[in-house]
Amino acid sequence: MQTDLIAEARRQAEICNACRYCEGYCSVFPALHRERAFSDGDITQLANLCHNCRGCYYACQYTAPHEFYLNLPRALAEVRHDSWKAHAWPGSFAALFDRSGVAIAAGLTLAVAFVFMLAQGLRPADGMEFYAYMSHGLMVAIFAPAFVLPLLALAVSLRSYWRAVGGGGFHLRDLWSAMASAGRMKNLEGGHGDGCNFEDEDRFTHARRHFHQATLYGFLLCFASTSSGTVLHYGFGLEAPYGLFSLPKLLGIPGGVLLCLGTAGLAWLKTKADPNLGAPKVWGGEMAFVLLLFAVSATGLLLYAATGTGAVALLLPLHLGTVLTFFLLTPYSKMAHGFYRLAALTKEASAQR
Amino acid sequence: MVDTPDIVVIGGGNAALCAAITAAEAGARVLILEAAPKPYRGGNSRHTRNFRCMHRGPLGPLVDSYSEDEYFDDLLKVTAGKTDEHLARLAIRTSEECLPWMEARGVRFQPSLSGTLSLARTNAFFLGGGKGLVNAYYRTAETLGVEVAYEAEVTHLEVEDGAVVWVDYTHGGETMRVTPKSVVVASGGFQADTDWLTRAWGPAARNFLIRGTPYNRGVVLANLLDQQVEQVGDPTQCHAVAIDGRAPKFDGGIVTRLDCVPFSIVVSKDAQRFYDEGEDVWPKRYAIWGRLVAGQPDQVAYAIIDAKSIDLFMPSVFPPERADTIEDLAVIMGLSPDALRQTVDAFNATCGDTSGFKPTELDGVATTGLTPPKTNWARPVIEPPFYGYSLRTGVTFTYLGLKVDENAQCSIGNRPVSNLWAAGETMAGSILGQGYLAGFGMTIGTVFGRIAGQKAAAHAN
Numbered sequence: 001m002q003t004d005l006i007a008e009a010r011r012q013a014e015i016c017n018a019c020r021y022c023e024g025y026c027s028v029f030p031a032l033h034r035e036r037a038f039s040d041g042d043i044t045q046l047a048n049l050c051h052n053c054r055g056c057y058y059a060c061q062y063t064a065p066h067e068f069y070l071n072l073p074r075a076l077a078e079v080r081h082d083s084w085k086a087h088a089w090p091g092s093f094a095a096l097f098d099r100s101g102v103a104i105a106a107g108l109t110l111a112v113a114f115v116f117m118l119a120q121g122l123r124p125a126d127g128m129e130f131y132a133y134m135s136h137g138l139m140v141a142i143f144a145p146a147f148v149l150p151l152l153a154l155a156v157s158l159r160s161y162w163r164a165v166g167g168g169g170f171h172l173r174d175l176w177s178a179m180a181s182a183g184r185m186k187n188l189e190g191g192h193g194d195g196c197n198f199e200d201e202d203r204f205t206h207a208r209r210h211f212h213q214a215t216l217y218g219f220l221l222c223f224a225s226t227s228s229g230t231v232l233h234y235g236f237g238l239e240a241p242y243g244l245f246s247l248p249k250l251l252g253i254p255g256g257v258l259l260c261l262g263t264a265g266l267a268w269l270k271t272k273a274d275p276n277l278g279a280p281k282v283w284g285g286e287m288a289f290v291l292l293l294f295a296v297s298a299t300g301l302l303l304y305a306a307t308g309t310g311a312v313a314l315l316l317p318l319h320l321g322t323v324l325t326f327f328l329l330t331p332y333s334k335m336a337h338g339f340y341r342l343a344a345l346t347k348e349a350s351a352q353r
Numbered sequence: 354m355v356d357t358p359d360i361v362v363i364g365g366g367n368a369a370l371c372a373a374i375t376a377a378e379a380g381a382r383v384l385i386l387e388a389a390p391k392p393y394r395g396g397n398s399r400h401t402r403n404f405r406c407m408h409r410g411p412l413g414p415l416v417d418s419y420s421e422d423e424y425f426d427d428l429l430k431v432t433a434g435k436t437d438e439h440l441a442r443l444a445i446r447t448s449e450e451c452l453p454w455m456e457a458r459g460v461r462f463q464p465s466l467s468g469t470l471s472l473a474r475t476n477a478f479f480l481g482g483g484k485g486l487v488n489a490y491y492r493t494a495e496t497l498g499v500e501v502a503y504e505a506e507v508t509h510l511e512v513e514d515g516a517v518v519w520v521d522y523t524h525g526g527e528t529m530r531v532t533p534k535s536v537v538v539a540s541g542g543f544q545a546d547t548d549w550l551t552r553a554w555g556p557a558a559r560n561f562l563i564r565g566t567p568y569n570r571g572v573v574l575a576n577l578l579d580q581q582v583e584q585v586g587d588p589t590q591c592h593a594v595a596i597d598g599r600a601p602k603f604d605g606g607i608v609t610r611l612d613c614v615p616f617s618i619v620v621s622k623d624a625q626r627f628y629d630e631g632e633d634v635w636p637k638r639y640a641i642w643g644r645l646v647a648g649q650p651d652q653v654a655y656a657i658i659d660a661k662s663i664d665l666f667m668p669s670v671f672p673p674e675r676a677d678t679i680e681d682l683a684v685i686m687g688l689s690p691d692a693l694r695q696t697v698d699a700f701n702a703t704c705g706d707t708s709g710f711k712p713t714e715l716d717g718v719a720t721t722g723l724t725p726p727k728t729n730w731a732r733p734v735i736e737p738p739f740y741g742y743s744l745r746t747g748v749t750f751t752y753l754g755l756k757v758d759e760n761a762q763c764s765i766g767n768r769p770v771s772n773l774w775a776a777g778e779t780m781a782g783s784i785l786g787q788g789y790l791a792g793f794g795m796t797i798g799t800v801f802g803r804i805a806g807q808k809a810a811a812h813a814n
Contacts, residue, residue: 018608018670021402021482024463033467036668058488059481061399061606065392068601192461192480202488 001040001079001086009043009075015068016056024191025055027181027348028076034351045165047079048344051187053196054277055204077279084336087164089156096332100285104292107329112321118142119317129241129307130316136239139320146327153331154339161343170350178345182216182338185209199272208269214262216338218297221255241307253304259297263290289334295322358384358500359813361520361533362806363507363573364540365389366396367483367795368777370490371802372537372809374458377497379810384531385494386505386522388540389568393604394503395487396541397565397750397778397794400606402466402483403476404455404799405792406448413452414462417474421445427475428790431640435786443759444784444793447800452477455799459489468667471636476792482607483795505529507573510536512580516771534772535809538763539802541778542751543571544591545603550748553589557746560652562596564747567603574779577755582773583764586752586782592789593643598653598743599671611742612666614642615730616712617656618700619744621649624683624692626700631729634715635666640789647746654744655686657697659736665712673740682739699723701733749789754782761805772812774805 013032016022023029028050035042054073062068081097088094096103115134124135161167181187188196194204229248232238242248267290275283299319306312330336358381362373365387373383387394407424408415424445428436456462463480465473472478479486491501502524509521517536522529543549545567550558578584600609615635620626628645632638646654663673676682679697680690703720710718710732719728755763755775763773777798784797 014668014672015608015670017668018610019482019606020466020468021479021485021607023466024480030467036664055481059485061482061484061604062608063392066604190480191463194461203492 001044002082005075005078005082006040006043009047009072009079010038012070012072012075013038013043013046015062015070016072019062022056022059025059026051026053026187026191027345029056031348031351039166041165043079044083044161045344045347047076047083048161048165048340049187049348050076050080051185051196051341052077052278053188053190053198053208054273055190055197057277058197058202071277073277074279077277080337080340081279081282083161083164084157084340087157087160088332089153089160093153093332096329098282098285100282100329100333101288103329103332104285104288104325107325108292108295108321111324111328112317115142115320115324116317119313130303130312131240133313133316134320136233142324143327146324150327150330154336157331157336158339158343161340162347165344165347167343167347167350170346171353174346174349174353175342177349178342181345181349182342185212185216188212199269201274207265211262211265211269214258215266215293216262218255218258218260218262219293221251222259222297222300223255225249225252225255249304252300256297256301256304260294260301263294263297266290267294286334289329292322292326292329296326356382357531358382358533360384360535360537360806360809361386361531362537362539363520364396364538364777364779365394365487365501365503366398366539366541366777366798367401367486367490368398368798368802368805369396369537369539370487370494371799372539372774372776372806373494373499374490374497375803375806376535376537376810376813377494377499379807379814381535381810381813383494383499384533385499385501386507386520386524387501387503388506389503389566391503393566393568394491395484395566396569398483398487398798400483400565400604401479401486401792401795402607403472403478403792404448404452404795405476405790406452406796407445408449408452412449412477413456414464414477415452415474419475424448424475428785428793431788431790432786433788435788437784437786440757440759440784444796444800447803448796451796451799451803454803455486458493460486461489472791507540507576509576510573510580510773512577512582512765512770512773515765515768517773534813536773537805537809538573538577538755538773538775538779539777539798539805540573541566541569541571542591542754543574544569544748544751546570549575550591550751553751553753554591557647557652560745561593561647562600562605562609562745562747563603564594564596564600564605564609564749565603569778571751574754577763577773581765582770583756583766584753585756585780586754586786588753590753590787591751592640592749593647593746594639594749595642595646595654595744596747597669597671598745600745600747605747608670609747610639610667611656611669611744613656613658613662613669613742614638614744616662616665616732617658617742618697618727618734619654619656620688620693620696622651622653622655622688624655624688624696626696626725627654629725629728631719631727631731633729634713636791642744643746643748646744652746655688656742656744657682657693657734658740659734660738660740661732661736663740669742673742675738675740677737677739679734679739682741686741686743697734700727700731701735704731704733707732750778750781750794752782752785752787754778755780757783757801759804760808761801762808772809774809776801776805
């Protein structure tokens with residue numbers, strides 16, 4: 001990890017520890033106030049606990065032009081980003097984090113072209129709807145490894161993170177508490193329940209929290225939709241296309257709509273917020289990731305809307321290409337934050353216990 | 354400014370904002386003239402953290418109850434009786450209705466901070482501290498149509514025939530004049546004017562650090578006193594505490610406090626002890642050490658502790674100096690190694706049985722036959738590594754101010770100035786003659802800010 005980023009975050013954390021005015025905003029400060037000295041692992045853990053709600057920045061009497069020059073959200077964002085790189089596996093892919101925009105653009109181009117070529121070259125003789133363009137077997141052959149391998153890579157990264165921050169054993173209820181916190185986005189509530197600061201300086205709103213929840217739950221619904229399709233396919237021999245009132249559609253359509261709205265909202269908020277309270281160098285990459293997720297949901301919905309038309313020939317490779325890019329880049333893009341955040345919240349829950 | 358405002362509020366901290374909001378809610382057009390630029394708006398309120406509040410039952414974040422009499426007794430103890438009872442009781446009684454008023458205008462509270470549990474019953478802590486409160490009030494003021502001019506320095510109030518006729522200020526390089534119907538002064542004390550402080554206190558004041566805003570230079574205060582507006586408070590006195598000697602000259606705020614003194618030996622630059630470090634629990638002694646350090650050569654002192662005590666107090670903003678021997682520590686801190694060695698040895702030799710040591714209460718673990726003695730927490734300084742902090746005098750506020758009545762109104766002789774009110778630090782001397790009670794400044798600012806806003810609006814309407 002970059003020692004200068006850690007050192008700067010430590011300098012700021014020591015000032016925060018002597019002040020403590022922000023104790024009620026989020027999980028970072030009670031965790032910070034438990035320590036007297038901060039190891040590199042402590043700083044890394046605090047960084048991944050931080051949800052960048054910015055409440056502490058706007059309330060801080062020591063921000064620039066004050067000579068203490070505090071900007072804790074930024075210091076932690078930079079350490080956070082750096083920690084994902086440090087724990088990326090395999091390590092040679094870590095550089096993708098710094099070039100998310102480029103990686104996403106290149107990944108998209110390649111993946112869409114790849115799927116398009118397959119759909120053209122290996123077009124099955126029979127099959128209904130989109131299976132008329134690509135067989136179920138071929139889709140599974142591509143997406144099963146594209147789904148499993150990134151998850152394996154993430155598991156290796158998280159193990160490395162857990163060791164670095166000194167996470168010992170934890171109870172299942174710590175994980176449960178972490179999931180409950182993430183599910184509510186408790187750390188974007190601001191402690192007082194008025195929400196967080198983001199798009200309009202020191203004004204507290206729930207905009208970011210709600211858009212993030214739409215994104216999170218939309219994503220989970222889409223994931224559940226795909227899973228339910230898999231179960232129907234293998235468990236019950238029921239193959240796609242599924243009707244409107246089938247489980248995959250009942251989960252997938254609202255999921256797609258939520259994901260679309262959530263990501264569009266997050267992208268819009270990001271254009272309003274002060275980039276200097278995050279890690280400015282990766283602003284573009286983060287934005288590219290949000291837009292990629294938007295593209296996943298938007299092309300999915302369009303594909304469904306285009307059922308039975310010739311547009312499917314174009315939309316199918318587009319949708320599958322975005323999904324493939326998203327899966328493959330999960331361990332090396334902003335998507336990783338969800339996994340690290342869950343780990344950090346779990347560690348915090350076990351520390352509080 | 355298109356229109357002339359009904360009311361000009363001078364200052365941009367808690368008292369100013371309470372006055373502006375109250376007046377705007379009463380329908381007045383209000384202009385706030387804040388001397389600081391926007392990032393530094395809010396005066397010393399930026400650095401505050403709580404509001405001392407009377408309550409007859411659980412209220413907001415406050416547990417149990419805190420009666421008017423208990424509150425007043427607490428005040429008497431710290432001011433040694435130098436308190437205006439009528440105004441103090443007014444502030445105390447009104448504080449109870451202020452808390453919901455504050456919440457309704459966007460202020461949010463949090464449970465008592467770690468390390469301040471002793472205040473959980475008496476003081477309501479602002480979530481995010483005073484700047485969070487100030488931000489919330491500016492948002493509220495904005496929605497009420499209050500205009501705010503930053504970097505607007507008031508240079509003169511023209512007082513004629515018992516009324517303020519106009520207000521001059523500079524803004525954006527231009528000299529401006531407004532003729533409001535009412536004026537509220539809430540622009541703090543004069544502690545940031547080092548020359549004035551030096552005239553009042555003596556040359557030692559040049560070495561004092563100012564804990565709060567550099568914008569409280571007392572320009573308006575001096576201007577009004579020159580025009581015979583009634584003054585109150587000892588002009589030579591300021592409230593000062595001992596803070597980290599490495600703190601910035603201005604605006605160091607809360608983080609520069611050091612809580613290590615009870616577990617230290619404190620020496621002057623000649624490496625000599627000069628006062629009982631263990632006289633009482635630290636919050637009660639916090640204030641006298643500002644004065645004690647001010648009395649030492651170069652207005653500096655050094656607290657020396659050893660390894661066994663380093664975790665007994667709140668962490669400091671800057672890490673302490675550290676060495677494996679007393680002599681090495683002395684060199685790092687610019688003290689004579691031999692002299693410090695002698696002082697430490699002399700102290701250690703008079704420490705007795707330390708088995709009764711209890712860091713959180715007066716434990717009676719004292720030195721025997723030492724001058725000055727250390728009457729509690731006296732444990733020998735023997736366990737390396739040794740740590741050292743330099744201490745300087747940090748000024749919180751000045752007592753000299755504008756004398757007001759229960760309507761927050763200023764006067765000349767026995768006659769009220771018909772359209773001039775004052776609130777906050779600039780009139781706190783009307784209530785507090787000396788000493789300070791944590792969170793009472795915000796109580797005075799809120800209570801008298803609201804009164805001033807109400808009276809100023811009534812006059813303007």
